[in-house]
Amino acid sequence: MKRLWLILLSIGLLAIFSTAAFAVEVKFSGEFSAAGVYLDKTSLIKDTSPSTAFYFQRLRVRTDYLVSPGLTLVTRFDAMERVLGAARSAPVATPLAADSAGTTAENENIAFDWAYIDYQTPIGLFDVGYMNYGSTGTIFANNSAPQGRIKYSIPVGPLTINAAISKVKDKSYTANNIVGYSDADNDVYHLEGVFKWKGGLAGLNVNYYRSAENRPVGGSLYKTTYFLFTPYTIAKIGPVALQAELNYATGNSRQYDSGLGDIKMENWSGWIDATADLGPIYFGGTFAYVSGDDLTTSQQEGGTISGGRDWNPCLILFNYYDRTYWIGALAGNGTSTNSGPMSNAFFYQGRVGIKPTAKLDIMASLSYSNADKKPAGYVSDTYGYEVDVTGTYKITNNLSYMLGAGYLVTGDYFKGTSDTNAVQNDYMVINKLTLTF
Numbered sequence: 001m002k003r004l005w006l007i008l009l010s011i012g013l014l015a016i017f018s019t020a021a022f023a024v025e026v027k028f029s030g031e032f033s034a035a036g037v038y039l040d041k042t043s044l045i046k047d048t049s050p051s052t053a054f055y056f057q058r059l060r061v062r063t064d065y066l067v068s069p070g071l072t073l074v075t076r077f078d079a080m081e082r083v084l085g086a087a088r089s090a091p092v093a094t095p096l097a098a099d100s101a102g103t104t105a106e107n108e109n110i111a112f113d114w115a116y117i118d119y120q121t122p123i124g125l126f127d128v129g130y131m132n133y134g135s136t137g138t139i140f141a142n143n144s145a146p147q148g149r150i151k152y153s154i155p156v157g158p159l160t161i162n163a164a165i166s167k168v169k170d171k172s173y174t175a176n177n178i179v180g181y182s183d184a185d186n187d188v189y190h191l192e193g194v195f196k197w198k199g200g201l202a203g204l205n206v207n208y209y210r211s212a213e214n215r216p217v218g219g220s221l222y223k224t225t226y227f228l229f230t231p232y233t234i235a236k237i238g239p240v241a242l243q244a245e246l247n248y249a250t251g252n253s254r255q256y257d258s259g260l261g262d263i264k265m266e267n268w269s270g271w272i273d274a275t276a277d278l279g280p281i282y283f284g285g286t287f288a289y290v291s292g293d294d295l296t297t298s299q300q301e302g303g304t305i306s307g308g309r310d311w312n313p314c315l316i317l318f319n320y321y322d323r324t325y326w327i328g329a330l331a332g333n334g335t336s337t338n339s340g341p342m343s344n345a346f347f348y349q350g351r352v353g354i355k356p357t358a359k360l361d362i363m364a365s366l367s368y369s370n371a372d373k374k375p376a377g378y379v380s381d382t383y384g385y386e387v388d389v390t391g392t393y394k395i396t397n398n399l400s401y402m403l404g405a406g407y408l409v410t411g412d413y414f415k416g417t418s419d420t421n422a423v424q425n426d427y428m429v430i431n432k433l434t435l436t437f
Contacts, residue, residue, distance in 0.1 A: 028437070030061035035432035037326065044332045044414045046422035055084040056326055058107075062114070070121070074131070076114035081107040083326070098309055098325065101130060101146040113146040124154035133166055135310065136192065136205045137232030138245045140271040140288065142310035143341070158197060164190040171213055186211040200235030215257065226251025226265050228305070239277045246270040253300040264299040267291050269307065283352040286313060292344030292373030302373065307342030313349055314367050314386045315406030316428050318342040323428065332414030333421040335375075338383070344372050345383065359394040371413060379419045382411030403431045 034057040043049035058081040065073040078100055082088070089105040097104050102111025116129025133147030151164040169186035187210050194203040207230075212223040232245040249267040256262055268291040275284030293302035307313075309320040316323060316330075320340030329339035346369060353363035365388045371381040390404035407427040415421040 025066040027064040027066065028061065029064075030059070030437055032059045032435045033057065033432055035322070035430060037322070038429045039323070039327055039426070040428070041424055041426045042327065042330065044330050044338060044410050044423050044426065046424040052327060054086070054326075056082065057084065070119065072118040074114055074116055074118050075112060077110055077112045078102070078107050079110040098143075098320075099145050116149075124152055127151040127153075137203055137230055138234060138243045138271070138273075139308070140243070140245050140273075140311050141230075141247050141269055141305060141308040143306075143308050144310055158195055160194045160196070162190065162192040162194070166190065168211070169213055184212045184215050186213055199237075200233065202233040202235075203231070205230040205232075209251075221257040222254045223257075224251075224253060224265075225255050226253075226304070241275045241277070243273040244271065247305050249304050253304070265304060266299055266301055267304045268301075269305050271307075280355050281353070282355075283350075285351070286347070286349040288313070288342065288345075288347040290343050290345055290372070292371060294373055295376060302344050307340075307345075307347075309341050311342070312340065313342075313347065314365070315388045315390075315404055315430065316408045316426060317367060317369060317383065317386045318345075318347070322430060322432075330426065332410075332416060332423065333418070334378075334416030336378075336414045336416050338408075338410075338414065342369075345369050346372060360391065361393075362389075362391045364389045370411070374413075377417040378413060379415050379417065380412030383413050384411035385409040398436050400434050401431070402434070405429045 034055065036053075036055045038051065038053040040051050041049050042052055059079045060076065061079070062074070062076040065075075067073060078097075081097075088108050089103075091103070091105040095103065097107050097111075099113075100107055100111055101113045114129075114131050116127055116131040119126045119128075128150050130146050130148050131151070133145055133149060135142040135144045148167040149164055151162065153160060153162045166188040167185070168188060171184040171186075189208045189210075190205065192203060192205040194201055205228075207228040208226075209228065210223065210225050215221050215223055226249050229248045229250075230245065233242070235242045247267075247269040249265060251265050252262055253265040254261070254263040269289060271286065271288035273284065273286045275282055288307060290305065290307055291302045293300055307318060312319045312321055317338060318340045324340040329337040331337055347367065348369070349365055349367040351363060351365035353361060355361050365386075367386045367388070369383040371378075371383065374381040386406055386408045388404065388406040390402060392400055392402045394400045405427065408425060410423045410425050412419075412423070414423045
């Protein structure tokens, strides 16, 4: 009997230690938002469109599985991203949602975006799998989206060096089973240095893009190859918070295998943003620029880089996530449209806010924008003026409510090529409940 108890005790201890060895700590974080929107006109062409009003919601959940010290499996999914009461999108032939690894239809139910290993070693941090891509430096020009990546980071004192390979498209024979698809992948190679000090940071990100998906096309074999240089800084100087970023893309928009007829690329974008916090009152300003294409030259000066989907400076103008994503572009006359993200534009904004209590934040802004390069025959380069007023109330530490209204004075750019074309002003009201956890 004593021997039996010893055996049972040994089995019990083995089970306990085995369980401890394989125990996984799980951490959840995320956000749920529900919003209601009213847009007075769904087109900027006078007397041609109705209004629209609807509710929408989205749940985004991140789960970190802490397998062992320094080793984590990270996943993230979006669920129930839909207009309340609307019919589901067709599951066939729908494109991927802008910031997701799933289609629009999949996000209306559930779509996993991230799944990657995060491994901290004595020689640096390794991330391998599907993770966030397209966000570097400040929020300006960022287009966050899931992408397959291999990433390495190492701190050296106040300096952090980041290197990565991103697999944007795989068009090898194995992946597509199509004869002739050789060396047709789209890849991005990243190298970034970030220097931090008390109250700020500065960085330089260099990306090399090689997009060869058009090489197998008969008769016009070409690839797109270019460098993107992004210096940026985020700093706090006394009561003033500063952000600045510059983007310069240079290389080949089309580099033909024959070596003839190459189209060069040279795109610019940048912004400067400052906010002064003076107790309950704050004020600030923003200047942003994205180069447009000059049709009188043989090279491409615009169209490759933009202000980014993540940066939404207004409620209507250049707002991607709350307006363009759910409602669509606002058509003007001819080919002109008001959509997000910002492209081919100068942008100016002044804003002032007040926090009468710790929980309430009220902000008003005035914005103006015009085109960098006016399309041929267009009567004006003015996109318009916009006035926005928003109020955000923090109900609890995790729950907030936002109410906003924006009015767009539509510019004559949207008249297109004829001054007799009529345009109309537009306004939008949005309220949003956001829960973070």
